Amino acid sequence: MSDTHVLDPNHDMSDPAEARRAFRTGAFTGNTAGIAPGYTQGNLAILPADLALDFMRFCQRNPKPCPIIGVSETGDPFLPTLGRDIDIRCDVPSYNVYRNGELDDEVTDISDLWRDDFVTFVLGCSYSFEQALVDGGVALRHWEEDLTVSMYCTNIETEVSGLFSGGTVVSMRPLTARNAIRAVEITSRFPHTHGSPVHLGDPSQIGIADISKPDWGDAQRIEADEIPVFWACGVTPQNAVRQAKPEICITHKPGSMLVTDLPSAFDSRLED
Amino acid sequence: MSDTHVLDPNHDMSDPAEARRAFRTGAFTGNTAGIAPGYTQGNLAILPADLALDFMRFCQRNPKPCPIIGVSETGDPFLPTLGRDIDIRCDVPSYNVYRNGELDDEVTDISDLWRDDFVTFVLGCSYSFEQALVDGGVALRHWEEDLTVSMYCTNIETEVSGLFSGGTVVSMRPLTARNAIRAVEITSRFPHTHGSPVHLGDPSQIGIADISKPDWGDAQRIEADEIPVFWACGVTPQNAVRQAKPEICITHKPGSMLVTDLPSAFDSRLED
Numbered sequence: 001m002s003d004t005h006v007l008d009p010n011h012d013m014s015d016p017a018e019a020r021r022a023f024r025t026g027a028f029t030g031n032t033a034g035i036a037p038g039y040t041q042g043n044l045a046i047l048p049a050d051l052a053l054d055f056m057r058f059c060q061r062n063p064k065p066c067p068i069i070g071v072s073e074t075g076d077p078f079l080p081t082l083g084r085d086i087d088i089r090c091d092v093p094s095y096n097v098y099r100n101g102e103l104d105d106e107v108t109d110i111s112d113l114w115r116d117d118f119v120t121f122v123l124g125c126s127y128s129f130e131q132a133l134v135d136g137g138v139a140l141r142h143w144e145e146d147l148t149v150s151m152y153c154t155n156i157e158t159e160v161s162g163l164f165s166g167g168t169v170v171s172m173r174p175l176t177a178r179n180a181i182r183a184v185e186i187t188s189r190f191p192h193t194h195g196s197p198v199h200l201g202d203p204s205q206i207g208i209a210d211i212s213k214p215d216w217g218d219a220q221r222i223e224a225d226e227i228p229v230f231w232a233c234g235v236t237p238q239n240a241v242r243q244a245k246p247e248i249c250i251t252h253k254p255g256s257m258l259v260t261d262l263p264s265a266f267d268s269r270l271e272d
Numbered sequence: 273m274s275d276t277h278v279l280d281p282n283h284d285m286s287d288p289a290e291a292r293r294a295f296r297t298g299a300f301t302g303n304t305a306g307i308a309p310g311y312t313q314g315n316l317a318i319l320p321a322d323l324a325l326d327f328m329r330f331c332q333r334n335p336k337p338c339p340i341i342g343v344s345e346t347g348d349p350f351l352p353t354l355g356r357d358i359d360i361r362c363d364v365p366s367y368n369v370y371r372n373g374e375l376d377d378e379v380t381d382i383s384d385l386w387r388d389d390f391v392t393f394v395l396g397c398s399y400s401f402e403q404a405l406v407d408g409g410v411a412l413r414h415w416e417e418d419l420t421v422s423m424y425c426t427n428i429e430t431e432v433s434g435l436f437s438g439g440t441v442v443s444m445r446p447l448t449a450r451n452a453i454r455a456v457e458i459t460s461r462f463p464h465t466h467g468s469p470v471h472l473g474d475p476s477q478i479g480i481a482d483i484s485k486p487d488w489g490d491a492q493r494i495e496a497d498e499i500p501v502f503w504a505c506g507v508t509p510q511n512a513v514r515q516a517k518p519e520i521c522i523t524h525k526p527g528s529m530l531v532t533d534l535p536s537a538f539d540s541r542l543e544d
Binding site for chain 2: 071
């Protein structure tokens with residue numbers, strides 16, 4: 001992953017509040033990987049209030065792909081439980097605007113789209129656990145080779161809630177058996193960033209026909225002594241939203257996440 | 273805790289579905305401690321849909337006192353994510369009916385009160401982690417002396433959501449230093465049944481003036497070599513509901529819980 005963006009001369013991108021300032025002003029609109037290391041980043045889904053309870057129930061029933069770390073008051077663009085002065089209308093680098101389930105626009109500010117009935121959901125993402133894996137000695141190929149992690153549709157059905165349903169999307173990391181075991185140990189400590197894997201080994205068991213053809217992200221080489229290890233992925237709720245076809249739904253642009261003030265080891269929040 | 277109820281001759285009270293059958297028919301209306309050991313029991317809160325999103329946000333923001341383990345569809349009395357054929361209108365031994373924040377009635381069946389806009393919330397309770405403590409060699413005085421655990425109001429404020437607010441209620445178990453450490457280790461593995469303690473030692477630090485006078489439950493002896501250890505308690509959401517004064521709210525009668533089909537070590541659900 002490129003580190004060039006951390007060299008922004010006007011903002012200290014290692015500080016989450018400073019980084020959000022750069023997003024707010026439009027000075028930075030790109031990928032947040034590597035920004036504010038040590039702080040939790042989150043997936044974003046903004047929905048009208050009449051769908052919010054169903055979506056929140058969907059997340060509660062599917063905690064591995066959809067780990068909720070914060071929810072706004074209805075109509076309130078701020079997220080005080082996730083950080084100081086986070087204005088969700090402008091503090092994410094780039095947004096996708098879906099209308100009736102279809103991507104309609106990509107923007108860097110949603111102030112003119114904001115409505116009094118919007119509810120903001122922030123879901124954990126895998127950046128935190130990937131850092132913990134690397135710190136724990138589990139090298140990640142997509143980090144080493146500057147790729148986007150491979151993601152696949154599967155036949156692992158989610159628990160339905162109202163209009164929200166669909167298959168679980170997974171991310172895949174090729175690991176040796178030893179590292180696969182270590183990775184289960186480490187990621188099981190991060191239930192709010194997808195937790196332990198949902199599968200390892202034979203991809204066909206979860207409905208993946210060709211491991212060399214991911215549905216999103218880049219293909220990754222799998223060495224002879226490695227097995228693919230699969231985690232539930234934050235693309236799952238976006239998939240569910242596309243199936244539900246809400247009149248409007250705003251998400252982050254993939255890779256361009258909400259940077260919060262929560263420490264990466266924020267599963268401690270459960271313990272606060 | 274008394275085991276007499278497990279001797280019910282017509283129902284195998286060690287099986288959660290059989291036990292619920294005894295509750296459904298009214299054959300058993302008492303305390304569920306000791307029933308269906310190895311299965312998760314839950315606190316109950318039923319609210320009209322117009323308060324459900326606020327209450328669910330309250331729980332998300334206060335996961336230690338309010339760990340959600342299941343939420344029904346709006347108007348649907350069944351809870352398929354928690355067990356087979358659970359009809360929440362009759363499958364809990366006894367219910368409290370609150371109107372405008374005041375206890376109005378105690379009943380053993382709520383079929384005639386059920387409404388199309390009701391949403392059922394089930395929250396984890398401490399029975400699971402207490403069994404794990406005892407299995408881990410941490411003796412519990414209130415088990416040994418057949419008391420109800422001591423509970424106290426504190427000055428630990430909850431995170432507000434809509435009308436829901438108020439102080440955290442805690443339960444207290446007196447432990448030696450060695451057992452207190454072990455208890456932190458064990459309960460931190462149970463984030464969905466209140467997790468690790470919120471405090472230990474000096475009660476005045478959390479606003480408890482007199483440890484010998486609990487607000488609910490029985491007083492417990494604290495030996496010279498013991499310290500009080502405090503966990504967030506499932507009475508907290510009931511307190512918040514009383515503050516919010518909803519037109520109607522139905523809970524379990526304290527001690528008379530929903531018995532689910534989830535294994536007690538159900539925090540594995542996060543990992544399912």
